[in-house]
Amino acid sequence: MFGLKSDWSLDTNDRYFTLDDYAGAEPRWCTGCGDLGILATIHRVCREAQILPEKIVSVSGIGCSSRLPHYMHTYGFHGLHGRALPVACGVKSRRPDLDVWVATGDGDCFSIGAAHWVHALRYNMDMTILVFDNGIYGLTKKQTSPTTPEEYQTNTHPGGAILPPLNPLTVSLGVTNVSFVAQMVDWNPPLLYETIKAAHDHKGTSFVRIIQRCPVYMEQMNLDMMDDPANLLLLKHENGILVPEGVDRLFENQIEHDPMNLANAMAVAADESKMPVGLLYRNPDALCYDELSNAGLDMIDEEKLAGVNDALDSFTI
Amino acid sequence: MNDIAVQQVFSDDDELQARDSAESIREHIVEIVSDSGEGAQKCGQTFGIVGARMGNGVWTVEIIPAEIQPPARTPDGASGIRIRLGEELMTNMGNEANLVVAFNEQVLRARIASGAYNSKTIVLLDNMWASDESEDIRTEYSEALAEFTDYGLEVHELPIQEECLKIVPDPRKGKNMFVLGMLSHIYSRDADKALDEITKIFARKSEKIISTNHELFKAGYLFAKENIEHHFEIVGKAQTDKSMVVMSGNQAVGLGVMASGMEIVAMYPITPATSASHYLADDFHRVGGFVHQAEDEIAAIGFAIGASYAGKTACTITSGPGIALKTEMISLAAMAEIPLVIVNVQRGGPSTGLPTKVEQGDLLATLFGAPGDSPKVILAAATISDCFHFVALSRKLAESFRIPVILLTDANLATGVQPFERPDVTCDWFSAPVDQSSWDESVLAYDWDEETGLSARPIPGMRNGEYVLTGLAHNRNAKIAYDTTSNQEGCDMRSRKLAALGRTLNVPEIHGDPEGDLLVVGWGSTLGTIEEATDVARENGHKVSSLHLRFLSPMEPGLEEIFKRFKKVMTIEINYSDDPKAPLITDENRRYAQLAQVLRAHTLVDIDCWSVVSGHPLQPGNISRVIIDHVTEIEGGK
Known part of the structure; x- marks a missing residue:
């Protein structure tokens, strides 16, 4: 469309982008917040892929995570609480040339936006969804989120969270037509980079749950995992996330997991004794809704006019 | 046989x-x-x-x-x-x-x-x-x-x-x-x-x-x-030598979308709006368009807003309960100045109400149903021909004024069928291709013109136009601004767009004499009934005229001047108002019909109203009796 090839990078070798070219305003996240590392990683992935900044649209909802678009020097859409995904789908619906990223959080995605989460996975439009999951509402100051651990004390449940936490992985894997489900932790930059890169490279909706530290309201949840990597389970496979040399030494628990195997992915996701990190599931052949919504994009005005007149003809008496 | x-x-x-x-x-x-x-x-x-x-x-x-x-x-x-x-x-x-x-x-x-x-x-x-x-x-x-x-x-x-x-x-x-x-x-x-x-x-x-x-x-x-x-x-005398089309109001809305150049309609099934999308599902491909059936009403408008933000002004079609759900998104579109067309095929309320029946109950909800001040353009179709033309108009207004436009129709128009002159659509009706030229870096994302509030809009893909749209209070540079002046300026500028649009509108035409005893004011699908009833009253010797409003935000100009030429002004509407004779109802606590409330505030004229929520379209016989009753009271008071 608009005379641009989808592989536009071939035509733009006169521009080279550094990390600074993707950096927007100075982040206002708290010191020690895991979001800072995620942001830096996104900048790196963009730089490595040399994406045109003007072709990036980062869409978010409301919450700490959703401030991300302001920290990108790209187009951004900081919309309503829970509603990033429908907007992102709309952006992509008639603009296949745009590179759509979604930054959302556990409250934004798994609670108020849960309906959109399920359906966006099913639409499988080409975009990268990063869920910054710190297990707590941060911006509104420590309320229970769907992934808050049971018995964890919050301002809405001072006696401790009363329900077992939602498992976003099993839910995501249970959605028909889901095509990419990964999980990562924010404190392993090389693996986080490879995960976000793989998500971005995937054609279809890539869903990445990033376990993210909130040093202010949810220190404990992640300290356990950080202090004792035995709580994590590294998923390895030749078709999975690339594990940089040496990084695998950090993980005492590792398994080979074929990301094409949905049943095994579901089993890994359901085993909550350890937190899996890596690619749980990928289906490169899932139907992409944007290919349907883009139909007719190249139609010129004269053809449209003929179409309108044909339609009017059928009502003409 | x-x-x-x-x-x-x-x-x-x-x-x-x-x-x-x-x-x-x-x-x-x-x-x-x-x-x-x-x-x-x-x-x-x-x-x-x-x-x-x-x-x-x-x-x-x-x-x-x-x-x-x-x-x-x-x-x-x-x-x-x-x-x-x-x-x-x-x-x-x-x-x-x-x-x-x-x-x-x-x-x-x-x-x-x-x-x-x-x-x-x-x-x-x-x-x-x-x-x-x-x-x-x-x-x-x-x-x-x-x-x-x-x-x-x-x-x-x-x-x-x-x-x-x-x-x-x-x-x-x-x-x-x-x-x-x-x-x-x-x-x-x-x-x-x-x-x-x-x-x-x-x-x-x-x-x-x-x-x-x-x-x-x-x-x-x-x-x-x-x-x-x-x-x-019954000899047909209505036929002119012009080519005519015959369709329902909802089909006219669908065809209007096609003729406007919009390419996305995002919707969620709701009576009585859905048949517009049914029609589009059949024919939208003729103009390269796509109907997105979203997972819910909020997602439908979110999807449309996403497409609009990315340069393809989109449309969402719904009815009252859907408007209620979409309220926050409409407010976002007003705040962030995203062009958008929202068609509200009104039905009986409140709540789930009367899904298949007619009411004009959403005027106040669309005008005011949003947090803070969320100015938007509101149009009401009075005929099936309007259902077609106003969608195309809405798209143009939405883009020119960088604003959400709500088009009100109703169940009566949606299912009613009437012939009208075949529209002569040309390529000028379509939206321009998405501008992908470079943005002038010195122009801010909300470079508001002081006089009109208007500004040009960078579209994703435009080099040097990168900005972050936000529903938070923001300044001309689209930056979040919590200071004491920015929110005031943003609200001023967004409201000024309505004043600018209002300046382009004509004083509405009166049906009947320009002065008299009673002026009946209506809006929406009641046009034909009110005019026919007014004619009956006039034939009976009463000095009655009628006025029909199509722009409700901004309001059409010159109303106060017109109203002052009549001894009494009243609205006739299909929405709730207190019967002045009902128990406990006084001049002080009486709740007026929706347009009457707006016009009273707008003109400070003591406007009366008559309204009903039976779910049925108004009929000229009943309405002429209502009009004659009211005008007789004035005549008696001479």
């Missing part, structure tokens, strides 16, 4: 003879009522289209039960259609029906109860129930018939089922075309045109189905010729 008989009936000579013996009348209101699923609506729509093709004025309105399969033979299950057919342009459903075809007696009872008929109404009733094997049904039938006689209806019991059984084994499918044949003879319709329309209806079906329906039509036509004494002629 053999072919020779058919040939004879439809030969030119016979038709000419038939015309000669017909009684010439100016207009008639015809109803066809049945159980749900018996095809009465298809029959009536086709009857209306044939009328339009013969140059008659036509207004059709559907009679819809709220359930898909209500119990058979019950008053609640009454389903059907009303067709007002006249020599001249018809703008509303009229008063009591002149002739009704009923498939059973129980649905007829429902229509009598709602005041659809009077003692002169001719009833053609299927007599199959008189000999039903169930004694209960036979008793119900004879009791109802006695009721009808008491009411004064002229009832003709006809063997419609029996005649259809000669052609099809199950007349539930097919009786409607037999009835169409009957009506075509009674009203001297052009049988070839009717047969032509039947072919169109079943175009996707087999030849066999088409020929069976033709046969049913012809049988009905012959049956009426031989057995029904009533025979009328």
